[in-house]
Amino acid sequence: xxxxxxxxxxxxxxxxxxxxxxxxDSSISDPQLEALLAxxxxxxxxxxxxxxxxxxxxxxxxxxxxxxxxxxxxxVSITLIQMQLEGILSPFLGNISTLQVIEISSNKxxxxxxxxxxxxLELTGLDFYDNQLSxxxxxxxxxxxxxxxxxxxxxxxxxxxxESLCNCTSLQELGFDTNNLTGSxxxxxxxxxxxxxxxxxxxxxxxxxxxxxxxxxGLEILxxxxxxLSxxxxxxxxNFSHLSKLELFMNQHEGPIPAGLGRCTNLTRLSIYSNKxxxxxxVELGNLVKLKVLWLFDxxxxxxxxxxxxxxxxxxxxxxxxxxxxxxxxxxxGSLSSLKALFLHENQLTGEIPETFVNLTNLLYLAFSLxxxxxxxxxxxxxxxxxxxxxxxxNQFTGPIPPSISNCTHLVNASLTYNRFTGVxxxxxxxxxxxxxFSLGGNSxxxxxx
Ligand SMILES: *[C@@H]1O[C@H](CO)[C@@H](O)[C@H](O)[C@H]1NC(C)=O
Ligand SMILES: *[C@@H]1O[C@H](CO)[C@@H](O)[C@H](O)[C@H]1NC(C)=O
Ligand SMILES: *[C@@H]1O[C@H](CO)[C@@H](O)[C@H](O)[C@H]1NC(C)=O
Ligand SMILES: *[C@@H]1O[C@H](CO)[C@@H](O)[C@H](O)[C@H]1NC(C)=O
Ligand SMILES: *[C@@H]1O[C@H](CO)[C@@H](O)[C@H](O)[C@H]1NC(C)=O
Ligand SMILES: *[C@@H]1O[C@H](CO)[C@@H](O)[C@H](O)[C@H]1NC(C)=O
Ligand SMILES: *[C@@H]1O[C@H](CO)[C@@H](O)[C@H](O)[C@H]1NC(C)=O
Ligand SMILES: *[C@@H]1O[C@H](CO)[C@@H](O)[C@H](O)[C@H]1NC(C)=O
Ligand SMILES: *[C@@H]1O[C@H](CO)[C@@H](O)[C@H](O)[C@H]1NC(C)=O
Ligand SMILES: *[C@@H]1O[C@H](CO)[C@@H](O)[C@H](O)[C@H]1NC(C)=O
Ligand SMILES: *[C@@H]1O[C@H](CO)[C@@H](O)[C@H](O)[C@H]1NC(C)=O
Ligand SMILES: *[C@@H]1O[C@H](CO)[C@@H](O)[C@H](O)[C@H]1NC(C)=O
Numbered sequence: 509x510x511x512x513x514x515x516x517x518x519x520x521x522x523x524x525x526x527x528x529x530x531x532x533d534s535s536i537s538d539p540q541l542e543a544l545l546a547x548x549x550x551x552x553x554x555x556x557x558x559x560x561x562x563x564x565x566x567x568x569x570x571x572x573x574x575x576x577x578x579x580x581x582x583x584v585s586i587t588l589i590q591m592q593l594e595g596i597l598s599p600f601l602g603n604i605s606t607l608q609v610i611e612i613s614s615n616k617x618x619x620x621x622x623x624x625x626x627x628x629l630e631l632t633g634l635d636f637y638d639n640q641l642s643x644x645x646x647x648x649x650x651x652x653x654x655x656x657x658x659x660x661x662x663x664x665x666x667x668x669x670x671e672s673l674c675n676c677t678s679l680q681e682l683g684f685d686t687n688n689l690t691g692s693x694x695x696x697x698x699x700x701x702x703x704x705x706x707x708x709x710x711x712x713x714x715x716x717x718x719x720x721x722x723x724x725x726g727l728e729i730l731x732x733x734x735x736x737l738s739x740x741x742x743x744x745x746x747n748f749s750h751l752s753k754l755e756l757f758m759n760q761h762e763g764p765i766p767a768g769l770g771r772c773t774n775l776t777r778l779s780i781y782s783n784k785x786x787x788x789x790x791v792e793l794g795n796l797v798k799l800k801v802l803w804l805f806d807x808x809x810x811x812x813x814x815x816x817x818x819x820x821x822x823x824x825x826x827x828x829x830x831x832x833x834x835x836x837x838x839x840x841x842g843s844l845s846s847l848k849a850l851f852l853h854e855n856q857l858t859g860e861i862p863e864t865f866v867n868l869t870n871l872l873y874l875a876f877s878l879x880x881x882x883x884x885x886x887x888x889x890x891x892x893x894x895x896x897x898x899x900x901x902x903n904q905f906t907g908p909i910p911p912s913i914s915n916c917t918h919l920v921n922a923s924l925t926y927n928r929f930t931g932v933x934x935x936x937x938x939x940x941x942x943x944x945x946f947s948l949g950g951n952s953x954x955x956x957x958x
Contacts, residue, residue, distance in 0.1 A: 539603050540583050541568050546600035547586075553594035553616075582606035584630075590614040597641070602627040613637035613659070620644070621660070626651040637683065638662040645689075647672040659683040661707065666690065669708070674699040684708040685731065691715075698723035709733040709755065717742050724748070731755040733779070738762065741780070746771045753777040757803060760784055765804070770795040779803040781827060786810065789828070794819040805829040805851060813852075815840040827851040829875060837881075839864045849873040853899065857881055866891045875899040877923065882906065890915030901947070902926040909934055909953070919943050926950035 548562050562571045569576035573588040583604050593615040601610070602624025608631060617639040625634070626648025632655060641663040649658070650672025658676070661683035668691025669684065679700050689711040698720025706724075709731045716739025724730075728750045737759040745754075746768015752775060761783040769778065770792025776799060785807040793802070794816025802820065805827040812835030813828060823844050833855040841850075842864020850868070853875040860883030861876070871892050882904040890912025897920060905927040913919075914936025920943060929951040937943065 540606070543598070543600040543603040544568055544571070544574070544583070546598045550598040551593050551595040553592075555592050558588055558591040558593060577606065580606075585609035585611070587611045588615065593617060595619075597622055597636075599624040601625060604628065606630055609633040609635075611635040612639070615639050617641060621646055621649075621665075623648040625649060628652060629654070631655055632678075633657040635659040636663065640664060642666070645670055645673075645684075649673060650675045652676060654678055656702075657681040660687065662686045664688055668692070669694055669713075671696055676700070677702060679703055681705040682707070684711065686710045689713060693718055693721065695720060697721055700724065701726065703727055704750070705729045707731040709735070711735050713737055716740070722747070725750075727751055728774075729753045732759065734758040736760060740764075741766055741785075743768050745769060748772055749774070751775055752798075753779075755779045756783065757781045758783075762786065764788070765790055765793075765809075767792045769793065773797065775799055776822070777801040780807075782806040784808055789814055789817075789833070791816045793817060796820050798822055800846075801825045803827045805831065807831050809833060812836075813838055813841070813857075817841065818843050820844070821846070823847055825849045829853040829855065831855055833857060836860070837862055841865070842867050844868065845870065847871055851875045853877040853879065855879050859883070861886060868892060869894065871895055872918075873897045873899075876903060877901045879903050884908070885910055885913075887912065889913050892916060893918070895919055896942075897921045899923045900927070901950075904928055906930070908932070911936060913937065914939060916940070917942075921945040923947050924951065929953055 548559050551559060558572055568574060569581050573586055574583060575585040576582060577584050584606055585608055589611055595617060596619035597617055599622035602622060605628060607628045613635045620643030621641055623646035629652060631652040637659045644667035645665055647670040650670060653676055655676040656678050658679060665687040671694045674694055674696035677699055680702050682703060685707040692715030695718040697718060701723055703724050704726055705728060713735040722742050722744035725747050727748050729752060733755040740763035741761055743766045745766055749772060751772045757779045764787035765785055767790040770790060773795055775796050778799060779801060781803040788811035789809055791814040794814060797820060799820045800822050802823060809831040813833060815838035818840035824846050826847060829851040836859025837857060839862035842862055847868050848870055849872060857879040863886055866886050866888040869891060872894055877899045884907030885905060887910050889910050893915050895916045896918050901923045908931030909929055911934040914934055917940060919940050925947045932955040933953055
């Protein structure tokens, strides 16, 4: 009996002792420290030992990746980039109300983005780029009204872009690309008037540009490529004077290419291929003197090629193939001396290859196939001595294959079938060390293939 009582009282004492310890401990405990320890505990693998000095012997402000406000020792940032961290994101991070920046990009974090991050009202930057985060984008992030950068690119997030993010009007950079997002762009997206960089490419987004979109006139880079977006490209995009890259390729946009784009003279890339765009190639695009890449191929464009494009002196890649383009190739294009690739195949082009094209000496890739082009090849075609691919099959070219072609020593692929070439096959072709594909069938040539 006595022994039993003694045992019980010992138990009681022990419990009293332990709970007083707990009380003492919690009275000195720091919720920020607790949250960081919870973050560490949710990391299941840390092969580089990035968190190895996250120990009690070191003040947490001196832990790898942590910065504190020097005066208050409040945690202001967590930066753990490319550390091969595996595990999940602890919801306890939401307890660090002073956090301004979380950069945990290029790791292997999985699980969902904790909705509790919506409690971090001081956040200006949230970067989870290149992880394996899944689930939806929590609507609570819309509470973080000071966010300037939100980069959730290259994860496996699903669901739609939450409307609540329209409240984050300080946002300048927004990255959602390479996820599994669906739904349409939020109708309120035009509230994000400070947005400069928006990338939501490679998702399953649907619907058309919401009317408010035209307010995003500060955009410098817009990439919505590789989605299922439809509807027209708003003509007001011509007011986006800061635009340097516009990537809307691989969608289902229809209607015309806005002529107003000719006012976006800072454009270096205009890439709107593989849509259902109709109408003309606007003459106004000739104003885009900084343009390096103009990809309009695989649409339903039905005009002629405007000679004004010859004013786009920076052009390196010009792709107008797979459209319904008519007329002849403007000789003015021969002045685009930076051009490396010219794709005009699968159109309804007629006329001859302009003599001026012998000046395109930087050309690597020339494709005119599947048109109704005629006449001879320029005698000096050999001046295109950088040419690697010459794809001109299925036209009505006549005359001989100019012997100067042997000067194109880098030639890898020359496809000349289904034309009306005559004469002999130039013997010099046998000297071209890299020429692995050379087709001539469907012509009236004589002599043997060298
Ligand atoms: C962090 O380390 C530095 C140098 O070792 C030390 O001076 C400083 O007091 C430490 N900070 C905190 C908050 O303990
Ligand atoms: C913690 O580890 C990092 C390297 O991972 C090192 O740069 C840093 O100086 C360490 N901090 C302390 C206080 O030892
Ligand atoms: C910290 O966050 C967790 C998870 O969100 C929550 O359960 C807990 O009550 C918070 N603790 C403190 C001290 O705020
Ligand atoms: C934006 O914030 C206001 C209050 O600050 C709130 O009433 C509203 O619901 C928020 N909008 C969205 C779309 O979350
Ligand atoms: C997201 O981060 C990656 C890697 O730093 C960067 O390349 C990309 O431009 C960022 N996206 C946005 C929208 O800031
Ligand atoms: C994306 O969603 C589709 C359809 O829901 C699914 O089949 C696919 O596996 C998902 N991809 C990833 C990487 O989660
Ligand atoms: C947008 O993201 C995709 C996928 O990560 C990337 O390939 C592309 O270069 C980005 N666009 C721009 C304009 O930076
Ligand atoms: C924007 O563009 C439209 C049509 O291209 C034009 O009528 C309008 O005046 C422009 N608005 C602003 C604010 O520049
Ligand atoms: C055009 O780009 C240059 C830098 O490439 C920049 O300095 C200039 O401000 C831009 N112009 C506009 C209107 O955004
Ligand atoms: C090639 O360019 C030079 C210099 O601009 C010019 O004088 C010449 O006429 C051009 N050649 C052809 C065939 O157009
Ligand atoms: C042959 O190629 C050289 C450069 O390798 C070039 O300077 C020359 O003009 C070319 N000649 C002809 C006839 O195309
Ligand atoms: C042939 O191809 C090889 C491998 O791509 C390259 O290194 C070499 O420079 C090429 N030769 C010529 C004449 O282009």
